[in-house]
Amino acid sequence: MKLSKLYTKTSKSIPSDESANNARLLIQAGFIHKEMAGVYSYLPLGKIVLDKISEIVRQEMNKIGALEVQMSVLQPRDIWEKTDRWDDKKVDNWFKTKLNNGQDLGIGLTHEEPIVDSLIGFINSYKDLPVYVYQIQNKFRNELRAKSGLLRGREFLMKDLYSFSLNKEDHQQYYDEVLLAYYKIYEKLGIGDDTYRTYADGGIFSSSFSDEFQTLSEVGEDLIYLDKKNKIAINKEIYNPENLKKIGLKESELEPHKAIEVGNTFSLGSKYTDQLGLYYTDNNGQKKSIVMGCYGIGISRLMGVIAEKFSDDLGLIWPINIAPAKIYLISVSQDQKTQAKTQKLYDLLTQKCIDVIYDDRDIRIGEKFADADLLGIPIRAIISSKHGEQEVAVKQRTEKTEKIIKYIDLINLVK
């Protein structure tokens, strides 16, 4: 990408209507645009980051045999009445609207009901199971109070996976696979060291616990008690002696931390499948219940969490896997020879499929340095007439000093 073609601009001042660090930085750097409280648009750079996070999640979902779908955002009322989740008294953060003929519609806040409903007709026999489906889609929740920038919005991008298994044992086996996939995802996103599996309330349909993945952060809404040695935590919501014993945590080993929920996994039993009439026939011809699980990851929230955690006084610091580009390329001088050399390196990197931002704007170098830092690009590469052929000055975003290296070493650095 050439910066002269990018319409967004960075700002020297931070927005006054945001106090959350993630929103301030992302707006200042031109990644997102605030439409209203809790609702943000993703501008070119922000869209790239969002897509990269999505892609990491998508790959891990595909690896555990899940199939991607895209369900509708508009939802008919009747399927939600079957599970008694239409009434505002039962679920109070629905956005609802009507067709011109008066028919009620819901605007999707989660998709258990429609997913189950869509499987009716496809799942009849034990031979049809298991089924694992997921989607990455905007969710809409009418929160009483949006807050903390991308961390709690009314419209947000979420990955939701649903599993359908023959029985509890099969379900549990898949559930554990999902947990492993989640660990891998957070590792790839660069927050693996700070993200912990956390026991939480199992919800009304389960006697056991659910699992959350909580990333340590001072701006987190949740309080967790963390056993750092064993990398297990328990949410304050269910923190009591009985549960500690059940899980096998010792009070003396636990320390309280603020954290942000970046994922959750629920065992749903057969509540939804039964209520919506999704069953299978076993090999004895008997009608059986299907055991369901649901598993969420907030993609846009993750972007906020990462922006929040990885920054300094100069700006954002993206982990290399999700940075809008790996390299920020600058020509130090405006003379034709140096510019031609820079263009050649840009072409070379592009050929090698390395994401690179070429700051070809006709501005002073100081501004380019400042923007390279603010945008949080992991590697800054400078072409100067001082250096030899095939040589480039490279500095990592997290380091202070620059090194002169060969093109080939630059390529190896980001491969």
Place this chain on the structure above:
RNA sequence: CGGGGAUUGGCGCAGUUGGCUAGCGCGCCGCGUUUGGGACGCGGAGGUCGGAGGUUCGAGUCCUCUAUCCCCGACCA
């Protein structure tokens, strides 16, 4: 939904006890000098002060209502 704070050019802000053509910085446009850490000089454009109503000779400044944003709390599949 309760409490607190805010709203003045694109962005960040100032605006005395009501008083003349509403200021400043950044950004933007033009000309020139600059060019390895957000340069500088000169000259420009751009706001009717969130909205509605009221008090007054006169309102950005006072009153009432209202909208929106932020924070704390409550809530949160």
